[in-house]
Amino acid sequence: DFNHIRALWLGALALAFVLVQALAAQARPESLAPLAEQISPSVVNITTSTVVEGRTGPQGIVPEGSPFEDFFRVFQDRNGPGDRPRRSSALGSGFVISEDGYVVTNNHVIEGADEILIEFYPGEGQPLEQVKAEVVGTDPNTDIALLKVEADQPLKFVPFGNSDEARVGDWVIAMGNPLGQGFSVSAGIVSARNRALSGTYDDYIQTDAAINRGNSGGPLFNMDGQVIGVNTAILSPNGGSIGIGFSMASNVVTRVVDQLQEFGETRRG
Numbered sequence: 001d002f003n004h005i006r007a008l009w010l011g012a013l014a015l016a017f018v019l020v021q022a023l024a025a026q027a028r029p030e031s032l033a034p035l036a037e038q039i040s041p042s043v044v045n046i047t048t049s050t051v052v053e054g055r056t057g058p059q060g061i062v063p064e065g066s067p068f069e070d071f072f073r074v075f076q077d078r079n080g081p082g083d084r085p086r087r088s089s090a091l092g093s094g095f096v097i098s099e100d101g102y103v104v105t106n107n108h109v110i111e112g113a114d115e116i117l118i119e120f121y122p123g124e125g126q127p128l129e130q131v132k133a134e135v136v137g138t139d140p141n142t143d144i145a146l147l148k149v150e151a152d153q154p155l156k157f158v159p160f161g162n163s164d165e166a167r168v169g170d171w172v173i174a175m176g177n178p179l180g181q182g183f184s185v186s187a188g189i190v191s192a193r194n195r196a197l198s199g200t201y202d203d204y205i206q207t208d209a210a211i212n213r214g215n216s217g218g219p220l221f222n223m224d225g226q227v228i229g230v231n232t233a234i235l236s237p238n239g240g241s242i243g244i245g246f247s248m249a250s251n252v253v254t255r256v257v258d259q260l261q262e263f264g265e266t267r268r269g
Helices: 002-027 033-042 069-078 250-263
Strands: 043-052 086-096 102-106 115-120 130-139 144-149 171-176 184-195 204-207 219-221 227-234 245-249
Touching: 033 043, 033 171, 033 219, 043 171, 086 171, 102 227, 102 250, 115 144, 130 250, 144 250, 171 204, 171 227, 204 227, 227 250, 245 250
Parallel strands: none
Antiparallel strands: 043 086, 043 115, 086 102, 102 144, 115 130, 130 144, 171 184, 171 219, 184 204, 204 245, 219 227, 227 245
16 A cells, blocks of 8 residues: 555665665775875975074174173184074975976975975875975965976876865865975864964964974865865974864965966955
């Protein structure tokens, strides 16, 4: 009868729903390795070099104008190159956004640098060891910088995703060069969205994926291999990762990058 057929249909629908849920659960990757292998060739380490001027006098030892100033000046000159310029290095991360060599990173990674070297992840094929990069433009307000490298072959790159679609609880992967240890992957979830730290244009994604010094400028990926954030800052009492990291949302970054590519600067109303 009708009720019997209706019960059979409801039972079939319930079974189908359970099967769909089971298949969806099985579709989740057991390992993030395939995704990491897919996107890692586009992540780069960045090394900057800056000439730091030496001291012009015995500052910090005696007050300026002190009768002992000349004595300490002679002492410094006799005991090493305290007044000579020296070279300082810094490390950071970035990622390639086009096959012709545009690279996104943080402004604070390359600010004031005399030389910027890009090191590609040594994956399959013939990796580029180190190449020099030129600054296309920077935006201190969002801490974004756009670089350009010249390559003999098309580079592997990663696309931007829509950060507005990221939900609290979504899985994310952070990649970069933490503490100068070389290429590294960490995973976590979106902990919060729309965080503001200090600036007018802030729109940060908060994540518990491990982010440390050196990760700055590296990408935050969703599970589709799209960049939804640029790892920029951590909150920590000791300078290390405690599970509170911040990535500038991709929907802010893409607008800045487009303007840097077109004008070499950002133009806001």
